[in-house]
Amino acid sequence: MTIAATDDGPLGIICGGGAIPLAVAAAVQRRGRRVMLFALRGFVDAQAVAAFPHCWIAIGQFGRFRRLARAEGCRDLVLVGGLVRPAIRQVRLDWATLVEMPRILRAFRGGDDHLLTGIGRILESDGFRLLGAHEVAPDITAPPGALGIHQPDADAAGDIARGFEMLDALSPFDVGQAAVIAKGRVLAVEAAEGTDAMLQRVVALREAGRIGLPRGTGVLVKAPKQRQDRRFDLPSIGPDTVLHAARAGLAGIAVVAGGTIIAEPQCLVEAADKNGLFVLGRADREAG
Amino acid sequence: MTIAATDDGPLGIICGGGAIPLAVAAAVQRRGRRVMLFALRGFVDAQAVAAFPHCWIAIGQFGRFRRLARAEGCRDLVLVGGLVRPAIRQVRLDWATLVEMPRILRAFRGGDDHLLTGIGRILESDGFRLLGAHEVAPDITAPPGALGIHQPDADAAGDIARGFEMLDALSPFDVGQAAVIAKGRVLAVEAAEGTDAMLQRVVALREAGRIGLPRGTGVLVKAPKQRQDRRFDLPSIGPDTVLHAARAGLAGIAVVAGGTIIAEPQCLVEAADKNGLFVLGRADREAG
Secondary structure: OOOOOOOOOOEEEEEOEOOHHHHHHHHHHHOOOOEEEEEEOOOOOHHHHOOOOEEEEOOOOHHHHHHHHHHOOOOEEEEEOEOOOOOHHHOOOOHHHHHHHHHHHHHHHOOHHHHHHHHHHHHHHOOOEEEOHHHHOHHHEOOOEEOOOOOOOHHHHHHHHHHHHHHHHHHHHOOOOEEEEEOOEEEEEOOOOOHHHHHHHHHHHHHOOOOOOOOOOOEEEEOOOOOOOOOOOOOEEOHHHHHHHHHOOOOEEEEEOOOOEEOOHHHHHHHHHHHOOEEEEEOOOOOO | OOOOOOOOOOEEEEEOEOOHHHHHHHHHHHOOOOEEEEEEOOOOOHHHHOOOOEEEEOOOOHHHHHHHHHHOOOOEEEEEOEOOOOOHHHOOOOHHHHHHHHHHHHHHHOOHHHHHHHHHHHHHHOOOEEEOHHHHOHHHEOOOEEOOOOOOOHHHHHHHHHHHHHHHHHHHHOOOOEEEEEOOEEEEEOOOOOHHHHHHHHHHHHHOOOOOOOOOOOEEEEOOOOOOOOOOOOOEEOHHHHHHHHHOOOOEEEEEOOOOEEOOHHHHHHHHHHHOOEEEEEOOOOOO
């Protein structure tokens, strides 16, 4: 469902790291809605966030966040950006957080899904409405089809199908948003390390002569987990993903159309075209 | 099925890297059968193999291998040891290999399973009988139960169950002989990089503060793939596995009893006891 721009106050964007929260903010503004960014200290770049109305919060400051959000009139919230499990020194606890602590700790013990859905549920019980980045800014998600000039060949199409099938099988285990498949062989599966670190591993395997396939073979597949609430932690790719995939000697990248955020799409397409990689949005029954 | 010692010639052991081929050779000798080691050049340590009757072959020398094996009267063969995808400079092609090349290349293009089962099938069509290391030397596989003095607690038992369940789900994709699970969260899944590299990744995640669980939490689970022919590439653990798991801050290691080779069991148990790790052989309906 796409949420139309409304007049009921600015959209509150709780920002983790990376370029995506800012891309979401800009896309929401283009659609005519005001935004208020809540920048998480230690994750967000101060210069980049300066272009938008914003205030700073720390992980653990539930009470401060609620006061600020209400003062700014934000009822609708989006939670977006990299939230690598916070180091303990970045956590600031306030009274409201301490009260919620048992629930938060339970959320922390599960996978990242549990952490984010746990926080989401607490916010909703406080009367906020949580939206997904793909709902407030649908134009920042991957469209169906090839994004650049290159297309997958038959081998790559086989790897894409097998990759998505495997990510589906892993989904119940709250793991595996990404994998690398080359000529039917699974080279790498992502768990806690993140997509970039997984691609680095493929670079290292290739440099050690352990892949035995020519460059331009294999696909990075990336999908939201099946049971994942897409309002949280939607997978994303950006120009760096393309560059890492190129260094890993892959033929291209396949993501779920409408279910994957494209950060800096123009740079991404340029990098893909220049390096000979395809970037494919696979049409998905859940998307839209 | 356990194969009894027989008098029909020495057992031919085609040796890849690591300590396990030598442990298998010694265990077979202890059971009263002669052995002849075929040491793969570039994979096997010359000093270690000197303790056994042996000859050298290179990857790609099918013709030479067949001549030697027949001359030595070896009809029964075991293929054991690390066979990291060979660098091209280690490959020596002889005439028989060239004749088999189309079949071998097909085998190379699939996963490691396909490579080994492909080679196995070619050997069997030549009249050799391929046995599993666990058949000729059952005493080198993990027994059921705890190997050392430490036992898994309730958290670890939950991680073990979840880990084996996930490896089962991955099995159809010819991937995932190992994973690391901590309090229900999947920290790492092994694909082409190998178990040690996967454990190093967990060490790095922990050092970067991205695990957020106390040391002594989490389990390395290791299982043969479900559809894997256990005559090839049975999973193995050794003292180094224990040390890497200890550095990764895990509580212990769980393997499939009868379906996992224990290299240097005495050193392994000492390392586990000293570092406070359990090593558990999980009883398995397929074993025995």
